[in-house]
Amino acid sequence: MHIEELATPAVLVDLDVATRNLDRMAGFCQKHGLGLRPHTKTHKSLEFARRQLSRGSRGLTVAKVGEAEVIVAATPGEILVAHPVFGAAQLERLARLAAETEILIAIDSDAAAEAISCAAARLGVSFGILVEFDSGFRRCGLAAGAACVALARGIERLPGLRLRGLMTYFGNIWGSEEERASQIRCTAREVQRAVEAFEAERLPLEIVSGGSTPAAVLSHLIPGLTEIRPGTYIFNDMNTVYQGACSLDDCAVRVLTTVVSTAISGQAIIDAGSKTLSSDPLSSGPKSGYGFIVGQPSVTLTRLNEEHGYVDITRAGPLRIGEKLSVIPNHVCACVNMHDEVFIVGGEQVIDTWKVDARGKVR
Ligand SMILES: Cc1ncc(COP(=O)(O)O)c(C=O)c1O
Known part of the structure; x- marks a missing residue:
């Protein structure tokens, strides 16, 4: 797939x-x-x-x-x-x-x-x-x-x-x-x-x-x-990147999201908010934003609600409804812990689905 x-x-x-x-x-x-x-x-x-x-x-x-x-x-x-x-x-x-x-x-x-x-x-x-x-x-x-x-x-x-x-x-x-x-x-x-x-x-x-x-x-x-x-x-994750401890190419996790609203000018809304990405901030580098949008250097993920991500597109062309974006999270451990499963991919193909077996095990 x-x-x-x-x-x-x-x-x-x-x-x-x-x-x-x-x-x-x-x-x-x-x-x-x-x-x-x-x-x-x-x-x-x-x-x-x-x-x-x-x-x-x-x-x-x-x-x-x-x-x-x-x-x-x-x-x-x-x-x-x-x-x-x-x-x-x-x-x-x-x-x-x-x-x-x-x-x-x-x-x-x-x-x-x-x-x-x-x-x-x-x-x-x-x-x-x-x-x-x-x-x-x-x-x-x-x-x-x-x-x-x-x-x-x-x-x-x-x-x-x-x-x-x-x-x-x-x-x-x-x-x-x-x-x-x-x-x-x-x-x-x-x-x-x-x-x-x-x-x-x-x-x-x-x-x-x-x-x-x-x-x-x-x-x-x-x-x-x-x-x-x-x-x-x-x-x-982005914290590791900004510490210089790895490069973007070493980030194995990306969160695939969809643009679901462009009604407000200068912004697009994606279907990934704090319940998907975690609201953990960047502790190094620019110390702003909630993840790096891959391949879109001029757009930034500036704010999160639980299920909405606010993408600032004022420095870029418009995004269209249904467009897919992928986000490297600031803090990958907190992000993965919020998901039942992860999709294992090779290039653009989904190879498998693996359970996040111990997610939510806080006791
Ligand atoms: C006690 C302990 N050991 C090891 C680690 C792993 O560190 P890192 O997340 O930098 O890989 C953590 C991270 O929270 C920790 O709390």
């Missing part, structure tokens, strides 16, 4: 581009002796998770228990829950999963360690644990050093927990290549501080997990890391 025959709005994934992105990241990690544990939050799909694993990923990463429950079908290997999971109901579900597959959890508090240990004891299972430290993002994670050691000692005393190392997220490594390169030096110092504190106390350092997509290709400059967890890299 030709893509123009699809009902819109529709999320298209160019399989050749996604495959190239997967191969490139796997090759980079292999070259630098880094493990790869991709974050599945971007695609939330078993098909893509299997492709990540078949390229040598050592396991998968999720944020939520519900995502782990879905993604487990793709892997007999380890799943890392890289989010401070808390709550009896969620931990009981995670303990059930731990009975069939190795579950690692990153935590930054005694309270979480105790709750996880209780859940493990109740179901007679064990969890691998990473101590999360803050390497500059200021979201979660203890200060690198003594606080991490104190939590680690507490974890070692609790039944059902096996301390395996450290985890951090490089969400602050952002911006132009020069900005990222300078931030990476500060991050490297924090990673070194955390690793040295564990080494001094002879605590396990089997895993030192870090990374993000914008930082991925600089990760080899951080001594002590054993693995990285990029997620967005599989599809990329």
Whole structure:
């Protein structure tokens, strides 16, 4: 089927581009002796998770228990829950999963360690644990050093927990290549501080997990890391483009939309609004607009309602009702999470339809 025959709005994934992105990241990690544990939050799909694993990923990463429950079908290997999971109901579900597959959890508090240990004891299972430290993002994670050691000692005393190392997220490594390169030096110092504190106390350092997509290709400059967890890299988006971390040609996802109204002069309305594209802004580059309209450099997507996208055509010729436009989203993870399925395309042809298996799994 030709893509123009699809009902819109529709999320298209160019399989050749996604495959190239997967191969490139796997090759980079292999070259630098880094493990790869991709974050599945971007695609939330078993098909893509299997492709990540078949390229040598050592396991998968999720944020939520519900995502782990879905993604487990793709892997007999380890799943890392890289989010401070808390709550009896969620931990009981995670303990059930731990009975069939190795579950690692990153935590930054005694309270979480105790709750996880209780859940493990109740179901007679064990969890691998990473101590999360803050390497500059200021979201979660203890200060690198003594606080991490104190939590680690507490974890070692609790039944059902096996301390395996450290985890951090490089969400602050952002911006132009020069900005990222300078931030990476500060991050490297924090990673070194955390690793040295564990080494001094002879605590396990089997895993030192870090990374993000914008930082991925600089990760080899951080001594002590054993693995990285990029997620967005599989599809990329306008934020990744404006950070200089990929080119437009590396963006695998386009949202196919239709012009549905031209009644107001100077604008056209497309059938893709915030419930299709997400209203996430651009965090770098021009910091305006809600996605890049492919092949139409003079038109901009200036505003979104839930189901309407406002296209400014004052600097371009008119668009006609029924015309198809394709939009590269600002934040592809949030966009894909709003769709039941994605259409796998090769050129202009639809090859397949894949489910977004873990969409909406926020608990
Ligand atoms: C803990 C954690 N690890 C890894 C990632 C992946 O980073 P990116 O989206 O830059 O690929 C994220 C993204 O939110 C994250 O929160």
